[in-house]
Amino acid sequence: MEATSAAEATSGAAGTVAGSSGWQQALPLPGLRRLFACTPSRLAAFDCPRRYRFAYVDRPAPPKGAPWAHNTVGAITHLALHRWWSLPLAQRTPAAGGTLVARNWSTDGFRDGRQALDWRARTSRWVVDYLVGLDPSIEPVGVERTIAVRTGTLAFSGRADRIDDRDGALVVVDYKTGREPPTSDDARSSSALALYALATASMFRRDCHRVELHHLPSGVVARAEHSEASLARHVVRAEATAADIVTATDTLAAGAGPDEVFPPRPGPACSWCDYRRHCPEGQAASPERHPWDGLAP
Helix, strand or coil, rough: CCCCCCCCCCCCCEEEEEEEEEEEEEECCCCCCCCEEEEHHHHHHCHHHHHHHHHHHCCCCCCCCCHHHHHHHHHHHHHHHHHHHHHCCCCCCCCCCCCCCHHCCCCCCCHHHHHHHHHHHHHHHHHHHHHHHCCCCCCEEEEEEEEEEECEEEEEEEEEEEEECCCCEEEEEEECCCCCCCCCHHHCHHHHHHHHHHHHHHHHHHCCCEEEEECCCCCEEEEEEHHHHHHHHHHHHHHHHHHHHHHHHHHHHCCCHHHHHHCCCHHHHHHHHCCHHHHHHHHCCCCCCCCCCCCCC
């Protein structure tokens, strides 16, 4: 779930507590600044402050560009895997996963109907092949589960693709459908996954240190095992980003110019920005892409 405004708060500020089984939900401290409500996508958007402003500060928000075909592939894959676990056990076959892809398919972002059909078939194969490796009788702890945790300055929430129980320890699983298989470094460096692990441990009051990226196109599973120290480092980075967002938002409210406090950070990634057409710097720094250009050859 996305928070609705940059300064939105959910409770009084809090102190973060680390317990023997990980970080625990903090208790409100009266009189201090309220917590910054955020999701992984909200924090990541501030990689380019102008993009953050377009998405979370400006109201009405500027219209986004056309939908991306690779986002359609990712969204339908997640939806099919979510609904597969909702089927009665006897119906949880790999073929049922492929059927769910076809039943929920969308043509958003594709060049034409032929390309959309080709990618529907390809995505169905990915899901079927992935499900062959799963035991449908082993129920996950959570599927598309909303989780949340508070730190010293954050009220963090997100939705985990899947939470598994592996020999008594919880594991956060994130599905990927991009061009390149992820690595263990990708899993370890993901702030979103680290915060999901933190939130999972807090909500279920059980150990959760392992995070995994499951890449359906290749079958690669990239794993990372967090320590308390590595989780703490991710929290510090997330809190620093939140502090920068709050400072920029407050400075804007005090009368500063929007481009002064939310400047663009142009680069090659601007090709894929939903707000590229509203950003001259981003257009100058990157070529325009077709909505289907993010698909693998």
